[in-house]
Amino acid sequence: MDPRIRDHAEVLVDWSARIESGDDVVVSVAEGAHELAVAVAEKLGERGANVVTTYASDEVLRAYLRAHDAEFDFGAHELALYENADSVLFLGGGRNTFATADVPGETRQASDRASQPVREARMDTDWVSTVHPTRSLAQQAGMAYEEYQQFVYDAVCRDWEELADQMANMKEILDEGSEVRLVKGDNTDIRMSIEGRTAVNSAASVAYDSHNLPSGEVFTAPYDPEGEVFFDVPMTISGSRVRNVHLTFADGEVTDFTAESGEDALAEIFDTDDGARRLGELGIGMNRGIDRFTDNILFDEKMGDTIHLAVGRAYGSCLPEGESGNDSxxxxxxxxxxxxxxRMDVDGEVVQRNGVFRWEDGFEG
Amino acid sequence: MDPRIRDHAEVLVDWSARIESGDDVVVSVAEGAHELAVAVAEKLGERGANVVTTYASDEVLRAYLRAHDAEFDFGAHELALYENADSVLFLGGGRNTFATADVPGETRQASDRASQPVREARMDTDWVSTVHPTRSLAQQAGMAYEEYQQFVYDAVCRDWEELADQMANMKEILDEGSEVRLVKGDNTDIRMSIEGRTAVNSAASVAYDSHNLPSGEVFTAPYDPEGEVFFDVPMTISGSRVRNVHLTFADGEVTDFTAESGEDALAEIFDTDDGARRLGELGIGMNRGIDRFTDNILFDEKMGDTIHLAVGRAYGSCLPEGESGNDSxxxxxxxxxxxxxxRMDVDGEVVQRNGVFRWEDGFEG
Structure with a gap:
């Protein structure tokens, strides 16, 4: 076995999920993730965990969903499995990123609605999501297979302790700050409030309330944005390619938007509900092991030298006890x-300029 | 998809497992059984069942077991899954029948002992075991891949209703009979009692208390054998090839045995416990869709023109209420x-001669 697969498994089991002897663990294995599943099973055996392995095959799911009359229920057995689990490790990596492309949207939504209790039980565990590099994901990234493998392992097999320390600087600044301003070129100048919100140091470990491997971002839940912002990183929304989005915010809401492509998909998002036009997240990518965009949000939003905003639902962990943030x-x-x-300013002081943070060499305040 | 895979799935879901809307079903998928899993998922979607798919990978299991310190427990989550399931469909078919060959026997036994409650919960469901034809199983059978596929579908996709009617004749004879005598050539002449025992019409359906697909045997729990019997069908016991076994029974126990090969493996079996030297099963193979031996007990023991005896544990369904049969x-x-x-006689009357049953054309009483 490629020794990098064992390294990946070790980071996942020990750093990310913090598995201990006697833990009841579910390992969800995508169609292409067999080798990572073997390495993870070895590590879980060493730790003395109890393991159930589920088969998360998109082709199996497609066949099931298409044949169903869409009057879905959820299984008591599935709920019982997750209600009794301590951790769930999702090993992504399929053989075709469009394997469920011909499942009607309404069928998928009906299934999602019915399985809400199961999903909540799963999210109540110490879950972690990662991907095994497959040829399908390499294709999505526009990369050769071996090139993509190295890309994934560079992102995943890091000194997470050291990165967590770096990210703690950013978390402290955001926790203490009241207003963030982001300025870039001639089409981005946006201010938003972060007063009273708590940033998450997303260090790829449940110990940091972080559930993605790789991670490497600090995020919070901003509100009341004013100004304009340009997103130059391409992305896929509901199967549509979206490029060069320009948003204008006034009174905390999107009042105008344009996109070079995918404007319809974007319009559909904004029409979902009221919260879809407000901000849900400000995230600062700090994983410099990720050095390019691969059309996979698990990686793209963590990349060093990037900042992302999300419209829609805010994460509960950023909100004061008892306060509900933007909902969507x-x-x-x-x-x-x-x-x-x-540059990014917090309360008028420059925190990051041209990707360099204020505590780093080469920073020009 | 090969239409025979869909036919297989339909027999499994409808005839064998009798799945109905709202049933909570676990589908256990071996490494090579992906295509059958897709077809089964489609059928389960049509029926409106709720599905959890588990990944029964021998390579994952091997990695886990070898890394473990062999102080096993079982997971509360795994127990909860099966305690809340109505049916479990085992889709066998790996990529290497020796995938766990280097797991120490003691480790495997310790794991089996610890997971006894999980296994019992699984056996309390309407479970059915089948196999998807893989290249690995074709190799075990000594057959070409396409040849083996046809072999499996001939065995599985039968008129089970009609075969169940045929087998009802044999069940009636065994249920009413007191003594079975089997005579063959110059090295087999054995008598055994079946008085008070109930035969199972194993028609590949939970409705017949039959949990294998294919099936096609009638079996009961004999006792007090006397005489000698020769087994000319090769088999694999604990990884050893065993051929041409000759057993002598006196006072209901094996008193002498020889084998052309694998005698040590056989000796180990007989040394396990007292019950290992007594009979646990008499089975009459009646599936004429199985036309050759493939070194796979799921098929071999169901083949038409064969009779099998098992030493060791008897099946509870053959025993009178409250009576425990041979234990091992x-x-x-x-x-x-x-x-x-x-020929096989029941209470002195010939029931089968040279493979032909007494209710069939060509029978010579």
Whole structure:
């Protein structure tokens, strides 16, 4: 076995999920993730965890959903599995990113609605989501297979302790700050309030309330944005390619938007509900192991030299006890490259300029 | 998709497992059984069942077991899954029948002991075990891949209703009979009692208390055997090839045994416990869709023109209420070809001669 797969499994089991002897663990294995599943099983055996392995095949799911009359229920057995689990490890990596493309949207939504209790039980565990590099994901990224493998392992197999320390600086600044301003080129100048909100140091570990591997971002839940912002990183929304989005905010809401492509998909998002036109997240990408965009949000939003905003639902962990932040059925991230002609201020002080943070060498205040 | 895979799935879901709307079903998918899993998911979607798909990978299991310190527990989550399931469909078919060959026997036994409650919960459901034809199983059978596929579908996709009617004749004879005598060539003449025992019409359906697909045997729990019997069908016991076994029974126990090969493996079986030297099963193979031996007990023991005896544990469904039959940690089937020079009598009347049953054309009483 490629030794990098074992390294990946070790980071996942020990750093991310913090598995201990006697833990009841579910490992969800996508069609292409067999090898990572083997390495993870080895590590879970060493730790003395109890394991149930589920088969998360998109082709199996497609066959089931298309054949169903869409009057869905959820299984008591599935709920019982997750209600009794300590951790769930999602090993993504399929064989075709469009494997469920011909499942009617209403069928999928009906299934999602019915399985809400199961999903909540799963999210109540110490869950972690990662991907095994497959040829399908390499294709999505526009990369050769071996090139993509190295890309994934560079992002995943990091000194997370050291990165968590770096990110703690940013969390402190955001926790203490009241207003963020992002300026870039001639089409981005936006201010938003973060007063009273708590940032998450998303260090790829449940110990940091962070559930993605890789991670490497600090995010909070901003509100009352004013101004304009340009997102130059391409993305896929509901199967549509969306490029060069420009949003204008006034009184805390999107009042105008344009996109070079995918404007219809964007319009559909904004029409979902009231919360879909307000901000749900401000995230600062700090994982410099990720050095390019791969059309996969798990990686793109963590990349160093990027900042992302999401419209829609805010994360509860950023909100004061008892306060509900922006609510919406959607949460759509959009990313901007801040490596050039940009700066981020917190309460009038420059925190990041052209991708360099104020505690780093080469920072020009 | 090969239409035979859909036919297989339909027999499994409708005839064998009798799945109905709202049933909570676990589908266990071996490494090579992906295509059958897709077809089964489609059928389960049509029926409106709720599905959890588990990944039964031998390579994942091997990695886990070898890394473990062998102080096993079982997971509360796994127990909860099966305790809340109505049916479990095991889709076998791996990529290497020896995938767990280097797991120490003690580790496997310790794991089996610890997971006893989970296994019992699984056996309390309407479970059915089948296999998807893989190249690995074709190799085990000594057959070309396409040849093996046809072999499996001939065995599985039968008129089960009609075969169940045929087998009802044999069940009636065994239920009413007191003594079975099997005579073949010059090395088999054995008598055994079946008084008070109930035969199972194993028609590949939970409705017949039959949990294998294919099935097609009638079996009961004999006792007090006397005489000698020769098993000419090769088999694999604990990884050893065993051929041409000759057993002598006196006072209901094996008193002498020889084998052309694999005698040590056989000796180990007989040494397990007292029950390992007594009979646990008499089975009459009646599935004429199975026309050759493939070194796979799921098929071999169901083949038409064969009779098998098992030493070790008897099945509870053959025993009178409250009576415990032969008990043992093992249950090892051995098969004899009865197509020539053979006859089976029940209470002195010939029931089968040279493979032909007394209700069939060509029977010579």
């Amino acid at each position: 059925a959607v949460h759509v991230d959009m990313i901007t490259d801040v490596s050039e002609e940009s | 940690a093992v249950h090892v089937d051995m098969i004899t070809d009865v197509s020539e020079e053979s």
